[in-house]
């Protein structure tokens with residue numbers, strides 16, 4: 001896994017966006033794997049700016065990593081809504097080419113259908129990933145099998161707590177989600193993980209310097225032939241050798 005450490009969160013996010021821009025420039029009908037969460041917001045801002053500068057997404061196909069079970073696409077906290085608001089509605093992408101798991105239908109069937117649709121487009125050219133404070137990728141929580149595919153999962157209590165900030169105080173935070181599996185993610189040609197802030201520094205250390213183990217799902221990315229981690233100095237602060245490739 002290649003490590004790139006940037007001075008600021010903004011620079012790290014811009015570097016993640018630049019990876020996507022490069023792929024779309026070289027391959028206008030690229031298949032992109034996308035992520036949501038607070039970390040990704042400036043990445044979509046930068047991609048919208050790239051579109052303003054002339055980059056077209058009209059032939060691109062996208063697959064998001066995950067979606068909460070129980071939330072319809074119109075729910076303000078659904079990942080479909082996040083994607084529409086921050087990215088899809090602001091560029092020239094064809095909505096028919098955007099895929100986010102359906103959280104409001106029978107979850108097991110929705111997950112199986114998602115995996116089958118994705119298999120028709122394999123491999124994803126570049127997959128964006130955030131990092132959970134507990135080392136999760138997508139919603140593959142600690143203990144997720146390396147062989148896992150898109151499926152319905154229970155969220156860890158730390159994930160439910162971390163996500164509470166996005167929901168109204170009186171709202172129930174979803175406890176289950178549909179996520180691409182670890183094996184699904186590992187099929188992508190290139191993986192770009194973005195982690196910023198001190199809040200992620202322990203997970204970053206475990207991902208890079210701990211054992212490759214299902215207990216820290218992100219550590220498994222080190223077995224991918226083309227994975228890079230883009231960090232800011234705060235997220236990299238606990239690494240012994242931030243200048244080294246893991």
Ligand code: F6R
Nearest residue numbers: 035036037038039130131132138
């Ligand atoms: C979301 C996802 C999650 C987040 C992770 C970090 O699609 O896949 O793995 O990337 O929970 O979330 P933030 O960026 O909000 O800290």
